[in-house]
Amino acid sequence: MEASQKDFETAMHQVKLLKKDPGNEVKLKLYALYKQASEGPCNAPKPGIFDLINKAKWDAWNALGSLPKETARQNYVDLVASLSSSESSSQRKPGADSKQSGYETLVVTSEDSITKIMFNRPNKKNAITTQMYHEIMHALDAAGKDDSAFAVFTGNGDYYCSGNDLNNFTNVLPDEVEEKAKHFAILLRNFVDCFINFPKPLIAVVNGPAVGISVTLLGLFDIVYASDRATFHTPFSHLGQSPEGCSSYMFPKIMGSAKAAEMLIFGKKLTAREAYTQGLVSEVFPDSTFQEEVWTRLKTYSQLPPNAMKISKQLIRNVEKEKLHAINSKESSILQDRWQSDECINAIMNFFSKKAKL
Numbered sequence: 127m128e129a130s131q132k133d134f135e136t137a138m139h140q141v142k143l144l145k146k147d148p149g150n151e152v153k154l155k156l157y158a159l160y161k162q163a164s165e166g167p168c169n170a171p172k173p174g175i176f177d178l179i180n181k182a183k184w185d186a187w188n189a190l191g192s193l194p195k196e197t198a199r200q201n202y203v204d205l206v207a208s209l210s211s212s213e214s215s216s217q218r219k220p221g222a223d224s225k226q227s228g229y230e231t232l233v234v235t236s237e238d239s240i241t242k243i244m245f246n247r248p249n250k251k252n253a254i255t256t257q258m259y260h261e262i263m264h265a266l267d268a269a270g271k272d273d274s275a276f277a278v279f280t281g282n283g284d285y286y287c288s289g290n291d292l293n294n295f296t297n298v299l300p301d302e303v304e305e306k307a308k309h310f311a312i313l314l315r316n317f318v319d320c321f322i323n324f325p326k327p328l329i330a331v332v333n334g335p336a337v338g339i340s341v342t343l344l345g346l347f348d349i350v351y352a353s354d355r356a357t358f359h360t361p362f363s364h365l366g367q368s369p370e371g372c373s374s375y376m377f378p379k380i381m382g383s384a385k386a387a388e389m390l391i392f393g394k395k396l397t398a399r400e401a402y403t404q405g406l407v408s409e410v411f412p413d414s415t416f417q418e419e420v421w422t423r424l425k426t427y428s429q430l431p432p433n434a435m436k437i438s439k440q441l442i443r444n445v446e447k448e449k450l451h452a453i454n455s456k457e458s459s460i461l462q463d464r465w466q467s468d469e470c471i472n473a474i475m476n477f478f479s480k481k482a483k484l
């Protein structure tokens with residue numbers, strides 16, 4: 127299948143996550159393909175002979191001649207995929223129980239055929255920064271292709287995750303608000319798409335309170351285990367925002383529209399038991415034995431035939447995939463407007479002036 131504009135945008139994000147410098151030759155190739163894919167054949171004036179860097183870039187772009195934009199886009203996506211996958215395989219020893227390097231906001235490990243992706247900003251209650259969104263997308267992409275049976279998300283410290291890091295919205299100058307909102311909407315859509323598309327069973331081990339996007343995404347997980355200390359809170363109206371992560375569709379489907387509305391419109395916080403009763407959580411465990419019980423169970427499940435589990439997950443989920451992509455796109459575009467509203471801007475300012483704690 128031909129690479130879409132969305133694949134192209136995702137690849138552009140992935141390039142920023144490469145840890146190793148791919149070298150000048152590859153960088154020139156990436157530059158040339160990017161220009162060809164976004165602007166078509168080289169139309170810029172040739173730089174002067176002593177302008178070595180710009181001349182090298184111009185030469186690389188010009189060398190692509192009349193290569194169609196779509197082919198350039200595909201080649202760009204393929205090149206980035208090969209750079210990312212060679213980087214992740216060189217970071218991992220085959221068959222070893224390994225902590226994967228290259229992540230700053232996550233701890234990603236592979237053990238017992240399980241890829242564990244742990245939010246790792248315990249001092250900030252695991253709030254998700256822009257960097258963390260990118261690292262999660264990268265980790266999911268790698269986990270979808272590695273030889274693990276399934277992927278598990280959990281949090282380091284007392285929280286599972288406090289949702290979007292509200293600092294993502296600070297330090298934005300008034301004339302940048304519109305552009306930033308557009309940028310975040312694209313990031314959000316790409317981020318949630320990675321969960322919709324994840325091909326293997328996706329499991330959440332909710333070790334403590336969960337807020338915002340870390341809750342809404344649970345509707346796209348296959349199994350959710352929760353400590354009895356966990357709570358589930360989606361304070362979108364308090365923040366002048368609106369639901370994401372496909373929760374506007376998945377939550378009413380899971381718990382019925384009356385219960386979903388209490389959460390998504392009024393921001394009602396659920397206990398783990400309530401979330402279980404409403405079908406968002408598969409099982410609740412006492413906090414004192416949570417880690418031991420859950421991981422023992424997951425290790426047993428991870429020995430089941432991986433292809434059978436993958437196929438079953440896809441059978442369950444794929445019927446609604448297109449619908450979920452459309453819902454994600456709609457939710458992201460509504461949020462793009464919300465982030466520019468006075469309601470939202472005031473709510474974020476209140477959080478940082480500590481007037482309003484959820």
Ligand SMILES: CCCCCC/C=C/C(=O)SCCNC(=O)CCNC(=O)[C@H](O)C(C)(C)COP(=O)(O)OP(=O)(O)OC[C@H]1O[C@@H](n2cnc3c(N)ncnc32)[C@H](O)[C@@H]1OP(=O)(O)O
Pocket residue numbers: 249250251253254259288289290291292293294310311313314337338339340361362365367370477483484
């Ligand atoms: C690309 C953009 C995509 C956006 C997608 C849309 C997503 C939407 C959402 O996720 S909405 C939900 C956003 N989350 C919140 O509003 C939670 C805000 N945090 C709180 O209300 C509280 O911090 C708490 C209830 C989670 C925990 O309270 P408490 O136990 O009293 O701890 P502290 O408040 O002292 O927190 C410790 C430390 O962490 C910082 N922090 C916690 N959560 C966030 C956050 N979401 N964003 C930024 N910072 C956060 C908090 O400020 C403290 O920092 P400090 O020690 O003061 O430096």
